[in-house]
Amino acid sequence: MSEISTGPAGFAARLRAGHRTVGYWVVCDNALATERIAGVGYDYVCLDAQHGLVDHRALLAAMTAIDARGTAAGMVRVQANHPFWIGQALDAGARGVIVPMVDTATDAEAAVAACRYPPVGQRSYGPMRAGLRVGPKPAESDAEIACLVMIETAEGLRNVAEIAAVPGIDGVYIGPSDLRLAVGGSTSTDPAVDAEFDAAVRTVLSAARSAGIVAGYHCPDGASAARRLAAGFTVVSVASDLVHIEQAARGHLADALRPPGS
Template sequence: MNPIDFARSIRARERAVGYWVVLDDPVATERLARVGYDYVCLDAQHGLMGYEGLRNGFLAIDAGATSQAWVRAASNEAAGIGRALDAGATGVIVPLVDTAEDAARAVEACRYPPHGRRSYGPMRSQLRVGPTPAEADEAVLVLAMIETPQGLENVEEICSVPGLDGVYVGPSDLRIAVGGSSPKDSSVDEVFEAALERVAAAAKGAGVAAGIHNPDGASAARRLEQGFTFATVASDLVHLEQVAAQHLAAARAEG
């Protein structure tokens, strides 16, 4: 699917499933991008890559020719977001969005004038996205992360920001935000689930997409049934460790 049609499908709240990449290994990313996920997201916030890693990762995703190239930006900062877009990102997940004003700033960083403040210099991205500003704006998705106490409190206002295409739950931080002592603290399950329901309802009410990160495919399926419209599965580093441990256990098992 081309970037514009895919962006339209996300805005229409059609379901999508993506994958998360934190390792700076374009060969591995290329293989993952051929599996069939709707998008592959490179993590510039917590991932183990710099700008060159992002660029090479986008090249690898596009070589797979089946997944859209997304990025989680390092911060809600126009220069970094602009460089990722110029390198070829078709979706930007912006972390630590606390208010409607934060979300509006993220939209401005991703859109060309008159709808935003993105500077024109699409370098590599013009090969696939645009190259005219209006076409690029239509092809690029802007997604605000809901992961803080303030973001949850203001989620309805955030979802209503003009130009924002959707919200994305960072479950580890959100669980801590609602009182958990760690990302796996089960004592806050009830309030955490209520928070997820609030986010999904706010997005539906505003007519925007609602996404969430998940530890595995089964969890992603459950969240999609719950009302989220797109879901990301785990990460390359997590799966590398998990599968290696499984094979080690199998090799050492007694007959």
């Protein structure tokens, strides 16, 4: 593995090789903050276009901000599994996509096809911003881009072995909120289905191992990311800027109102 380049250019190769890959999850359209976050040492910063505020304009601004720091790879959790949205993220310079709600091997094949140029896939050529940094040859670009698919539905969980076995899929990525609802939770954190949820997590991890690909996990904080790394996940995201800023504001208010001497 010594030939994997450090820095953003080697991101997909390191991810595939199973290196520990820690990311930060951005849902806000806030390029100035993203520029700062991108410089603290994460391997990647993932921009959320599904549930976040990352439209195309925001995506370009955030990718540019990430590149201005030069150390993290930009990833995108795309709006949905559609070639236009995947292509747009990649044209903006993303070095990886996380595709939500993948239910079947057919879905996974579509995700791969959208990430890879012919003859491997059907990505359309027009790397508007990416051309400056990724590739630039199609085959090089394919090699430098990671394709992760989210396992977060009952159907996706049932089909995870087939999904993980689709050629070109680099990893499966657990969306715990949706997955908990999928196994019967009444809320996204419902402890009543802990057993079912933990079993589902083991199923996904095991499917990834059998297929020789990596497994990723969406975490609310660094400590849980550490636990998932210890459990065998190699790709962990810490989410999110929106939640963390609210937590910070809340914490500072408590400090400000604390009686002196307490």
